[in-house]
Amino acid sequence: MTNTPQSKRAPRNRTLTLSDDDRRRLKPRLQTLDAPAKLDAIVNTTIHQDVFKALPLLPDACADLVFADPPYNLKQPFNSVNFNPDELQQYQEWLESWLALLQRIMKPGASIYICGDWRSSPAIYHAASKFFKVRNRITWEREKGRGAKANWKNSHEDVWFCTASNDYCFNVDAVKLKRRVIAPYKHDDGQPKDWNAGDDGNFRLTHPSNLWTDLSVPFWSMPENTDHPTQKPEKLLAKVILASSHPDDLVLDPFLGSGAASVVAKKLGRRYIGIEQNEEYCLLAERRLELVETDPTIQGYTGGVFWERNTLAQQQNQSSSKTR
Ligand SMILES: C[S@@+](CC[C@H](N)C(=O)[O-])C[C@H]1O[C@@H](n2cnc3c(N)ncnc32)[C@H](O)[C@@H]1O
Structure with missing residues (x-):
């Protein structure tokens, strides 16, 4: 990860960064599992580990909701739109390998949301269908995105x-x-x-609806922003979380x-467990x-209501949260 030193950032840049003190203070909070874990010992924590090592050590039927935002491209885990269509079958097999592990950990009434882009979506659909009941594909509009000279700009994800x-x-x-x-x-x-x-x-x-444009x-000017290249809003x-869980339910990412996912679960009174292989990202999550x-x-969610993007009330909420 490339961190722009804080001194070089614009004065109004609110991107969250870690100091060496933060890293020292937060590191002891991270967990690494080497034996089957009791739920009490791992709830509301961040597990710093490869997902394939951590998932088999989680308890049976503990998660009410799973939010899975995997790398969209196995070759270049981040920020890449260069997915090779020939590798879609391989990507599907990789998805299936951890979805199979998740099935045991989810409660019978649990939901799972799986993120992708237009290239990875077919593989997600086929992989998820093998383990779960696929109910919908939500498409959300990304305002940002690079323009393409000989193609339509990619400005949505699934x-x-x-x-x-x-x-x-x-x-x-609730939604x-x-x-x-x-x-x-x-x-x-x-x-x-x-x-x-x-x-x-x-x-x-x-x-x-299943089309989210809000x-x-x-x-950079949002307090939730970090240097993680594919951070979700x-x-x-x-x-x-509001649609598919109740207060105190367990959200697993x-x-x-x-x-x-852990941050919003905490804000909404849910319990959480997060797994992440990169230590710096784990520490950002803890911060x-x-x-x-x-x-x-939560920006854009005030008074128990989701506001359409750029409505006056939302703008007021954003500017007041900037001055906090
Ligand atoms: C698309 S990003 C998730 C972004 C996240 N939703 C957020 O809002 O910041 C995928 C993350 O999965 C992590 N990852 C990739 N392979 C992993 C593995 N085998 N075990 C654990 N974490 C992994 C990457 O380090 C990366 O941070």
Whole structure:
């Protein structure tokens, strides 16, 4: 990982970085398993280990929700869009090798979300179908992305929603989207039809679809931003966790990266376990978990509501969280 020294960053750059003191202080919190683990000993921790070594040592049927954001390309684990289509079969086999290990760890009512891009998505679908009930493919719009000279710019990613059985939780009311009403229709008596008038404008709570256009990829002025190259937005995790788990449930992330899943689980009153092979990313996750104690906010999710991107209320929330 290449860290830009803090002194070279723009003054308003809020990217979270680690000091040597942070590393020394946080390192003892990381776990490495060498024998089957009791849940009490590993809950709310970060396991610094290869996923293939850690998963067989986790207890049976402990996870209520799995969020899996694996590398999209085995050759270059990060930030690459150069997936070789000839290797899709090999990628699928690799996915199957850890999905098989996860199956034992998930409760019968558990859900699993698996991230990918347009190239890896077919392999995810086929691999996940072997172990789980595939329920949906969520596509989310990435605002960022490099333009291509001879192709369409890639500006979306997928998250596959699967469940271990037909008996699963889905809290639809917890993930409704607050959308601005373009044509505010009124009843004959002048009352709004399915929307509310407020100081910030007219808004309606809408059912969440599988097309998510309200997310911002973490960028330098956001407090959740780190130097991890493929960090997921906390708002994305909040939707997944609120829809598919209850307070106190256990959220497991086998490819934790900078810790988004554990951090949002903690912010939303869930328990968590994260597995990550890279020590620096484990420590970043631990630092973010520490900061939850003083700032449990999630950008774009306020007052129990997900706000459409760039709505006034969301902007106010962002600017007030910047000044905290
Ligand atoms: C796509 S990133 C996850 C990003 C994460 N969702 C976040 O928001 O920061 C994938 C992560 O999996 C980790 N990883 C890759 N192979 C692994 C393995 N065999 N065992 C454990 N972690 C692994 C990488 O180090 C990387 O941080």
